[in-house]
Amino acid sequence: MNERLPQTQKPKPTIAVERLPHGKGLSLPEAATPQSAGLDLQAAVPEGEPVTLAPGDHTLLPTGLRIALPPGTEGQVRPRSGLAHRHGVTVLNSPGTIDADYRGEVKVLLINHGDEPFRVERGARIAQLVVARYVPVRFDEVETLEETERGAGGFGSTGRE
Numbered sequence: 001m002n003e004r005l006p007q008t009q010k011p012k013p014t015i016a017v018e019r020l021p022h023g024k025g026l027s028l029p030e031a032a033t034p035q036s037a038g039l040d041l042q043a044a045v046p047e048g049e050p051v052t053l054a055p056g057d058h059t060l061l062p063t064g065l066r067i068a069l070p071p072g073t074e075g076q077v078r079p080r081s082g083l084a085h086r087h088g089v090t091v092l093n094s095p096g097t098i099d100a101d102y103r104g105e106v107k108v109l110l111i112n113h114g115d116e117p118f119r120v121e122r123g124a125r126i127a128q129l130v131v132a133r134y135v136p137v138r139f140d141e142v143e144t145l146e147e148t149e150r151g152a153g154g155f156g157s158t159g160r161e
């Protein structure tokens with residue numbers, strides 16, 4: 001029997017967003033499909049004044065948005081796979097982190113790793129935002145750590161590729 005159980009729809013948490021003057025007319029971040037984790041961020045460059053990224057060049061692009069993330073969450077600014085695959089364009093500090101107490105404009109640091117110039121027009125989907133919970137921690141210095149089966153092996157030491 002392969003019947004699927006109906007999923008209960010939980011209400012989505014809301015995030016306060018302030019649209020800055022240069023963001024007027026652009027869409028708020030939204031998921032492309034109901035199960036998408038990432039919410040598309042758009043470039044809030046002036047109409048008729050696209051930004052061109054030469055190969056190897058990087059730039060900080062505005063989104064025209066300020067957000068208030070809930071305490072205990074962070075915003076992760078991630079690349080869009082299509083831009084990376086088709087053009088070699090990605091988020092340079094991937095993922096960029098937006099802290100819950102940050103109230104400046106959300107910006108995206110793009111780099112062109114491709115062979116051709118890449119043109120960013122107003123409203124272009126340039127990155128995606130994933131909101132994630134995190135565990136606040138503090139460090140407690142100790143003399144030695146407890147041993148594990150793995151030990152200090154890293155960077156391919158498990159023999160798996």
